[in-house]
Amino acid sequence: MARYMLIMRSTPEAEALMAEQEIDFDEIIESMGRFNEELIKAGVMLAGEGLTGPEDGFVVDFNQDPPVVTDGPYTEAKELFNGFWLLEVSSKEEAKQWARKVPLGPGVKLEVRKVSDSADFPMDNPWIKKEIQWRAELAEKIAVQARAEADRLL
Secondary structure, three states: OOEEEEEEOOOHHHHHHHHHHOOOOHHHHHHHHHHHHHHHHOOOOOEEEEOHHHHHHHEEEOOOOEEEEEEEEOOOOOOOOEEEEEEOOHHHHHHHHHHOOOOOOHHHOEEEEEEOOHHHOOOHHHHHHHHHHHHHHHHHHHHHHHHEEEEEEE
């Protein structure tokens, strides 16, 4: 199995078009929810998150030492990274099939990238071994948090 990240990118023009068409945010949440449910039922969704607007973020530019931090919004940005899905699928072709189903509109692009796996690196490297252990610990922490959130909601 391979992991692919579907990266949602939007343009200011797409944002303006959405506002102009007065698309109800609840409709967007519903269509994304249906898509996410389809991914979950298929057993391919590992993660997926939306992001807040650029005004809540910042950019770190490493062209200088020390790096320069600039708070958002980013006036020079032509596209904004708005969210992502992380899928575990059998092939690049399956990733393409899922990517085509994402309920996005005009002016929005979906960049799809294969996620590196620990098997892509030398297994005798001590940092790779540590990374594998960190991932196991993180998975357990996330599982505990998810169970606590589910208990809270029920």
